Amino acid sequence: MDLKISVVGTGYVGLVAAVCFAQKYSVVCVDTDREKVDLINSAISPFFEPELDSLLKKAVDRDALTATTEISSALDGADFVFISVGTPSLHSGAIDLSYVETAAEQIGEAIKDMNKYVIIVQRSTVIPTTTRSIVKATIEKLSGKSAGKDFGIAFVPEFLREGSAVEDFLHPDRIIVGTQDEVARNKLFELYSDFYSEISHERIVSMSIESAELVKYASNAFLATKISFANELANIAEIIPGVDIGDVMNGVGLDHRISPHFFGAGVGFGGSCFPKDVKALINFARTNAIEPILLEAVMERNSMQVVHIVDMAEDALGSIEDKKIAILGLSFKPNTSDMREAPSLKIISELIERGAGEIVATDPKAIPEAKRILGDRIKFAENPEQTIMGADCAIVITEWDEFKKISPDIFERYMRTPVVIDARRIYDYEKFAGKVRIFAVGRRANSFDGDG
Numbered sequence: 001m002d003l004k005i006s007v008v009g010t011g012y013v014g015l016v017a018a019v020c021f022a023q024k025y026s027v028v029c030v031d032t033d034r035e036k037v038d039l040i041n042s043a044i045s046p047f048f049e050p051e052l053d054s055l056l057k058k059a060v061d062r063d064a065l066t067a068t069t070e071i072s073s074a075l076d077g078a079d080f081v082f083i084s085v086g087t088p089s090l091h092s093g094a095i096d097l098s099y100v101e102t103a104a105e106q107i108g109e110a111i112k113d114m115n116k117y118v119i120i121v122q123r124s125t126v127i128p129t130t131t132r133s134i135v136k137a138t139i140e141k142l143s144g145k146s147a148g149k150d151f152g153i154a155f156v157p158e159f160l161r162e163g164s165a166v167e168d169f170l171h172p173d174r175i176i177v178g179t180q181d182e183v184a185r186n187k188l189f190e191l192y193s194d195f196y197s198e199i200s201h202e203r204i205v206s207m208s209i210e211s212a213e214l215v216k217y218a219s220n221a222f223l224a225t226k227i228s229f230a231n232e233l234a235n236i237a238e239i240i241p242g243v244d245i246g247d248v249m250n251g252v253g254l255d256h257r258i259s260p261h262f263f264g265a266g267v268g269f270g271g272s273c274f275p276k277d278v279k280a281l282i283n284f285a286r287t288n289a290i291e292p293i294l295l296e297a298v299m300e301r302n303s304m305q306v307v308h309i310v311d312m313a314e315d316a317l318g319s320i321e322d323k324k325i326a327i328l329g330l331s332f333k334p335n336t337s338d339m340r341e342a343p344s345l346k347i348i349s350e351l352i353e354r355g356a357g358e359i360v361a362t363d364p365k366a367i368p369e370a371k372r373i374l375g376d377r378i379k380f381a382e383n384p385e386q387t388i389m390g391a392d393c394a395i396v397i398t399e400w401d402e403f404k405k406i407s408p409d410i411f412e413r414y415m416r417t418p419v420v421i422d423a424r425r426i427y428d429y430e431k432f433a434g435k436v437r438i439f440a441v442g443r444r445a446n447s448f449d450g451d452g
Helices: 012-021 034-041 052-061 071-075 098-110 130-143 165-170 182-195 209-237 245-253 274-287 293-317 343-353 367-374 384-388 408-414
Strands: 004-008 026-030 065-068 080-083 118-122 151-155 175-178 204-207 325-328 359-362 393-396 419-422 437-440
Touching: 004 012, 004 071, 004 098, 012 026, 012 052, 012 165, 026 071, 034 052, 034 065, 052 065, 052 165, 065 071, 071 098, 080 098, 080 182, 098 130, 118 130, 118 182, 130 151, 130 209, 151 175, 151 182, 151 209, 175 182, 175 209, 182 204, 204 209, 209 245, 209 274, 209 293, 274 293, 293 343, 293 393, 293 419, 293 437, 325 343, 325 384, 343 359, 343 367, 359 367, 359 384, 384 408
Parallel strands: 004 026, 004 080, 026 065, 080 118, 118 151, 175 204, 325 359, 325 393, 393 419, 419 437
Antiparallel strands: none
């Protein structure tokens, strides 16, 4: 298919989609940030994501992908326009739709004089009714055109995991197409059937716009719930001799109705999606006189989990006050530099509040972003050895491969008091026993810390 695709917004969702689509079609990205546009046109990704840099370079070198700040030129001749701008949280927890509204206004102005039937696809995560009541209505008002007659409108949610976004885009579990526009639906089915030549038609699912909007929230809320459930069970497991939450959740996850995915106990969820989306859904429910008891509990457990990690460190040391604490991992998950809602930030704040002495942190990718956020509140080191040097306690927060390779001998050699809080359960406790006092979420301490 000879297509032109325009992507408005070059964050994780927008740029990953643009780069992947550009492996087969002609793509133009739009962003108001001139620096990001210049980086993309120089084949440099503005953020770290595995595989993205190489695919971006390939697309730019082939002239299959360009970036611009001019939305009119980007949309000229486009077959599809994907809106992929940010939808952050307001202080109230409600979704901030200002970027979506601005994008809709700009698109409305840009297509005013276009004769082509362009299909506008909302990809940013938005509360149900937004695509119809704001995006569609705004574009119609400013363009003077009618959806379904002069242009198509649809909502197609993204299901990308940071750190695996390219892989997830290229090999999706399913494609959800939300639209009442038959032309738009057919064209989107053609697009996805062509791009994903091996995907079965059963995995491209059509539904109403509002249903598709809720699918995205329901998916993220359910996964967040699984994580909070695992953490709550893990804390119960810690008081029972002989119980390891890893074994428990593996046993539960083998049930085909449940599955083992997102059942790992640890520091809780963070990042750009789960916290924001669960809070937005809670706010949406309350606004409509629904009390979202379960979702509120999910967020409460998640907040409590970071406090629990610090409690584990304090219990192990007797007191955190004036102790040197090493932080292994700053990004909210491995294979990304993203620190939005990262548990590390909350753990560091809690440590400071409890009077920790020196806090030293390291991360393979997130140190520049951490320095921007934290400034001189903590110190940073280039590698794990420098980080744990002379430390009284090391807390593993992100399961980077670099940290999984640290042996108990390394902790024993470099730390003042070798106490490790394995908040991601990445170590073999039998190997650590007798050399390092190791504590982990979901496992009773005295069953593996070397004390019997």
